[in-house]
Amino acid sequence: MALARAERQGIRVDLDYCERKKEHLTKKIQHHNKRLEQTKLYQLWHKIYKGKTNIHSNQQLARVLYKAMKITPPKLTESGEGSTDEAALSQIDEPGLQWILKIRKLNKIRDTYLAAFTRDQYQGYLHPSFELHNVRTYRSSSSNPNFQNIPKRDKEAMRICRRALLPRPGHQLLEADFASIEVMISACYHKDPTMLKYLKDKKSDMHLDMARQIFILDELDRSKAAHALLRQAAKNGFVFPQFYGDYYANNAASLCDWVKLNQNGAWKPGSGITLPGGIPMADHFRDRGIKSYQQFLDHMKGVEDDFWGNRFRVYSNWRESWVSKYRKKGQLQMLTGFECSGELKRNEIINYPIQGTAFHCLLFAFIELDKIRMEEGWKSALIGQIHDSIIMDIDPEERDHISNVLKTIVKEALPKAWPWIIVPLDIDLDAYEVDAAWLK
DNA sequence: GGAACTCGCCAC
């Protein structure tokens, strides 16, 4: 019912802006099209496909690149065909591909996001569906339009799309995000003492510790830009993928992307990002006995063994026993009481309970907040939810009260209702300007 | 002309 009420409230959308921006994008796309048509790539393409030439066909592109031009595919798709995704194309040195990538990106913004906003709006408001019956883990899904995948990381796409979404006049948009909710919930299952210490002690920093170990640096200082990047690399290139069931060989490749080192053979002195003090990453590693990608791979194998065998031994044991229990019973039961059955792979078995339970914490907060909103007759509205965050359209006068209510729900009501929560949950609020779109 | 499929790409 709380989700249904959010659907009915809706999100205000700037229709004039959407129309203007779609036209603007169309002109830009036409311009990139003209540049593409001047390339050798396109001329060969047109020679093969004549009147059937379609620059949006990846099947045609694959045949031009990998058959006609005899380029070796840098990577393959799931079904074994030569891939034409961004990662593949950016490894091919062929003028023309840059225009394909630019056109793809602008098309995506125009046809997936802005077009959906104008198509799905009713009287200037979007009413995306939030559904609870689609996802195997008991998370939610969203559609018509999907409110849970609006661009954020790519700054250009983010600005163009989010500029279209507004608060009601005189109001402001507000996001309330659970802090590290999946890691917090995982700890409620495995109760690993090392992990619990990381989560309870605000001075400790798991990702920084992992960066120290991965990059063999004793002194790491988050306030230095290069060190902050190494921490990000450790977090997104090792720790989180490991939690999801990834392994060291993939991590090693990803980490090399982060620090700009080769993924084959020896590392050239002077290569890689520069560390504080002006030392190149490759030289730093060389002085510590790692001179090539192969040696880095061996190093990462050791880091992984230590991660699960020593640092998070209890977490690792929980995974194994959780998998055996599922295999014995054919079913797993979450801390919320929800069950999953059917054929599950190892990584699914260890991920589902964490993902589903984390979302149920969000749902608990969403429902309680909505209840209090109705009881107290707020002008502010709950308008959506993105797995671990609540999106509101608020009256600025009510902001402090909403903040207090939310903090109380998350820090007091939630752990009281669910005593298996043995970690300190928190939620961070982030408000946008009054009358401003969904961007900073 | 619609269903079902692949591929690519956006979010958490």
Place this chain on the structure above:
DNA sequence: AAACGTGGCGAGTTCC
């Protein structure tokens, strides 16, 4: 033993 988890959706393509 296994090799990153969950979705929605647009465009192209193939099948019926």
